[in-house]
Every structure is written in structure tokens, then in C-alpha cells.
Amino acid sequence: MPTLTINGIEVQVEKGTTVLEAARFLGIPIPTLCHDDGLVPYGACRLCLVEVSNGRKQTLQASCCLPAEDGLKVLTHSARVERARRLLVEMYVAVCPSSKRIQDMASAMGVRQVRYQAKHETCIQCGLCVRTCEQQMMAGAIGFSGRGLNRSVSRPFDMTSELCRQCGACLYVCPVCESRCQGPQAESTLCNGCLNISTVCFQSYDNAMCFLEPCHACEIGGPFRADVQVKPRSKDFTRIGEK
Amino acid sequence: MPQVEMEKVEPLLEQFEDQRINLIPILQEVQDTYRYLPQEVLKRISRKLRVPLTEVYQVATFYRCFSLVPRGKHVVQVCLGTACHVRGAPRVLDRMLRDLKLAGPGTTPDLQFTVETVRCIGCCGLAPVARVDNANTHPHLTQAKVGGLLKKYQEKAEAPKAAKPDEASHAKA
Ligand code: SF4
Ligand code: FES
Ligand code: FES
Secondary structure: OOEEEEOOEEEEOOOOOEHHHHHHHOOOOOOOOOOOOOOOOOOOOOOOEEEEEOOOOEEEEEHHHOEOOOOOEEEOOOHHHHHHHHHHHHHHHHHOOOEHHHHHHHHHHOOOEOOOOOOOOOOOOOOHHHHHHHHHOOOOOOEEEOOHHHOEEEOHHHOOOOOOOOOOHHHHHOOOOOEOOOOOOOOOOOOOHHHHOOOOOOOOOOOOOOOOOOOHHHHHHOOOOOOOOOOOOOOOEOOOOOO | OOOOOHHHHHHHHHOOOOOHHHHHHHHHHHHHHHOOOOHHHHHHHHHHHOOOHHHHHHHHHHOOOOOOOOOOOEEEEEEOOHHHHHOOHHHHHHHHHHHOOOOOOOEOOOOOEEEEEEOOOOOHHHOOOEEEOOOEEEOOOOHHHHHHHHHHHHHHHHHHHHHHHHHHHHHHO
16 A cells, blocks of 8 residues: 655555545645546646656656555645646636636636637647546447647547437537627626626635635626626736726 | 459458558558558458458558558659759659659549659758659659659550550469
């Protein structure tokens, strides 16, 4: 049973556990886009990266594909990790500004600007749908085709597949299929919409924001409150705390 | 799309064990035999090897050497890499396309030639170059040389046609 240290906490896990699972076992949240407990790790999104050292060198590695080993020292939220993650999320926002999951992640991680041109893709190639179809639905009706820029999720020969039972699992797991809210800044690349509205419960902390499901008070009093002025922001650049 | 001669597949599949690792060698053989990967054949391979069709399709669309539409008898790869580009490859390509009456890289309707563009085939000193059938490299091309190059293969393409009935009768005898 390997014993490793995550953020200074020693933890003993079963052999074959990944670092991501070990961290989650300790209750440390690591953001992921391409990981699902029921699927074989894929390592596509790199959002789960952590700083790892088992000797002299400290490296960034994708924790979902990293087996827990004896003596591993893991930092899940070091400055270096956070910086790398923010950059990734920034790029994901630029690729798919319409995804709720990505926008939420950006807000929660403090991404306040997007320096890349918005691409408005419909897929981030996380492979969740392909793996769900194959590993959970036992169908294998969809797969990747092409490569490089032309890589996309498709059915063989682009024809209706006999294997597809139209279960909809692929839509369910897709991090992009759920659209973001169409709130005050529906057109902007980076949403951060909720951050620009003073909510009932969090009025005085200008940089803090709760990322829970919206509470009842927020719903009736926050975004839709008549006396709150929603400040229009410049298109792609939003910074909170500015007057 | 032409009728697929399925009978050619079975002996070909016989040569390989029904294992996943044989997928690419089989696809290569099929590509050589048919000059493309017919849909029916891919389905057959998928069933025989017990590899999902999505995976077969994924591999078939990944590699440039596989094609899902029929390719010509001769595949002409015109290099558009940096060195070749600088030394006039786009003009050579234009000329070739014009001679073959093609709108862009692709296959002629008589299935004699397929024109493809590639990025550097590793002999920049000979730029601009074109490679035919993955074997014959033609160096220092100019617009004027394109006609001759095509003709060489055009003739070759027609010559075996006369010889073919002979071959066939030999095989039968
Ligand atoms: S369609 Fe959705 S689930 Fe499938 S690879 Fe693309 S982003 Fe991932
Ligand atoms: S969750 Fe680890 S790379 Fe996507
Ligand atoms: S650029 Fe054409 S061979 Fe290198």
C-alpha cells in the first residue's frame, strides 16, 4: 500500500489508485474536464495537473493518469499549478465560450481575462462521449476520426450507426453541451456574469463570491433585482473590483 | 462508387491472425489491393478482428496513406515544404493541376492520377520535388518538366493494359 503526501497530509491508498482519487479521498477538489469515475483515464484536458516530486525535480503531471506511489510528494494548489490551470482554462474559454462548465470553472479559478480570440468550437475533444459510449453503454457507436485540426467525434462513414441506441449518454457527459447562462453578458467571451452583480448575501466582499448553487435569495434578489445596476463591461475584458 | 470485389478480401484476411495488432497491416494490404479502403471491406475487417468499426474508421482516417475514396493508379505527391515553396513548387503544382484538368489536389475522373500535396519529403536540396507512387522522386521540377513527367506515367499506365490479358491467361493456365 503506497503512502504519499498530498499538500503535507500523509495518506495511504490501495495500489493502483491514481493521485486524483487519493486527493479526492482527502476531500481536496481538483478540477477536471475529461475525467469520470466510471471511465478509463484519458489525460486529454490536463486541468487536473498537480506538482509532483519524488526526489529533486518538481514536475507538473496530470493527476488522473498518475498512479499513487510510495513517497510521492504532491502539491495540488501551489502557485505554479494554479497559474498553469488558469492558463488552460483561459484557453478553454476561448475555444468554447458557450460551455457552462468551462465558464463556471473560469469564474471559480479567478480567470478575469481571455487573451485569445474566441473560436466557438462545439467540442474540446475530451473524449468523454466516446469513452462513455464504449465503456459504459457497450455500444462503441461513436469515435474520433481524422487528426490534428480535423480531428472530430463522428460515426463511421458519417452514417447512422446500427449500434447507437440513442441513449443520450454522450450528451449527458459532454462538458460543452450544457450552455452557459444567457445573463447580462451573453455575448462576451468570458462570462463571469455573476461576479458583476452584487448579491444579497455577499455584498461587501468585492473579490469574494460564493460558487454554490444559487440560493433562493440570489435568485429573487440577485440577478433579477430591479435596483441593482448591471455595469456593462468591455467585450472581452472583465475585472472585478473596478469602479 | 464502383462495385467492390469482395472476393479479394478473404484470401487477404487469411494471411493474418485475427488480432487487433494486425489492423494496420491489413489496412495497408487492402489499400494496396483496391487503392482505397472500401466501406464494405472495413466492415468485414471489423467483424473478423472483433475490433469496433469506430476504431477501424479512426485508424483509417488518421493516416494519410489510407484513403476512403478511390485513388488513382499513380499518386503524385508534390512537395510544398518551405524549400520547395521558395523554389516555385506552387507553380509546378498549378501546372500539374491544369494539365490534369483538376480544380485542386485530388483524383482524375479516369482514375489514372491522384495529386497530393505534402510538406517536405526530406530532400530539400533537390527542390522543387515531386514523388510518384512513393518511390520515384523527381528533382528540380519546372513547369516545363511537368508535361513530360505526367506523360511518362501515362504511358506506363497504358502499357500494362495490353499486357494484362496475357497475364490473366497465364494465371489461368
Ligand atoms: S463532444 Fe463533448 S464529450 Fe465528446 S469529446 Fe467533444 S467535448 Fe468531449
Ligand atoms: S482530468 Fe486529468 S487530464 Fe483531464
Ligand atoms: S521542402 Fe520539399 S523536400 Fe523539403
